[in-house]
Every structure is written in C-alpha cells, then in structure tokens.
Amino acid sequence: MKINTNIDKPIFIQIAEQLEDSIFTGIFPEETKIPSTNEISALLNINPHTVLKGMNMLVDEEIIYKKRGLGMYVKDGAVKKIRQKRQSQFYNQYVAALIEEASKLQMTKEDVIKLIERGYEDGLNSD
Numbered sequence: 001m002k003i004n005t006n007i008d009k010p011i012f013i014q015i016a017e018q019l020e021d022s023i024f025t026g027i028f029p030e031e032t033k034i035p036s037t038n039e040i041s042a043l044l045n046i047n048p049h050t051v052l053k054g055m056n057m058l059v060d061e062e063i064i065y066k067k068r069g070l071g072m073y074v075k076d077g078a079v080k081k082i083r084q085k086r087q088s089q090f091y092n093q094y095v096a097a098l099i100e101e102a103s104k105l106q107m108t109k110e111d112v113i114k115l116i117e118r119g120y121e122d123g124l125n126s127d
Helices: 012-024 037-044 048-060 078-104 109-125
Strands: 064-067 071-074
Touching: 012 048, 012 078, 037 048, 048 064, 071 078
Parallel strands: none
Antiparallel strands: 064 071
C-alpha cells in the first residue's frame, strides 16, 4: 500500500480504495483477516484513526466486517459486490463521458463501436 499526499483525495479514501482493490484482486480472499489498523498505520506512518476511517467505509459498504477481539475480515460475497460497484462506476466515469465526447465529434454509434473493437484488437495483439 502506498499513500499519495500530492493528490486531493483524502488519505482515508486512498486506504479504502487500496484495501478494496486488494480484496478484488485476491490478495485478501473472502473470509480471511486483513491487516489491523495498527499494522497499516505503522506501515504507512499515518494515524490509526485515519486507517480506521477508511476501513469503516468498507464496513459500511459490507465489504469487510469486524470479528470482536479478532480483527477485520473480508465478507463473503465481497468480490461480487466490488465488481458490481466498479461496473456501475465504469459506466459513469467512462461510457457516459465517451458518448458525450463522441456526440460533440458528431460520431455515430457505429463509429464508436468500431473504435472499441479496434481497441480490443490492439489490446489482444499487444500480449
């Protein structure tokens, strides 16, 4: 985990996003323990309350949960929940913006589809 203090995004949100990404990519599988607030705060040299605030965001989203006296654990179904959240964000952040820009450029739906297909082909050929 790394914190970027040169961006406007609050540290607790960066922590939540990085923990979420670690869960999504399988670094922390479902029903396993994640590092404690003290472990993360020592690793990043930040206040434990900041880490806890980030973790509580994931608790509120039902991605992690607390086992009293044992720590925080990844909730069963967390990966599916994260995937659904990210798919929704993908539309809002990328697809809507793409369509808006394509409209300004007077591109048709077919023009955009061709560009997307080209992108997939280029992506497959680069592997």
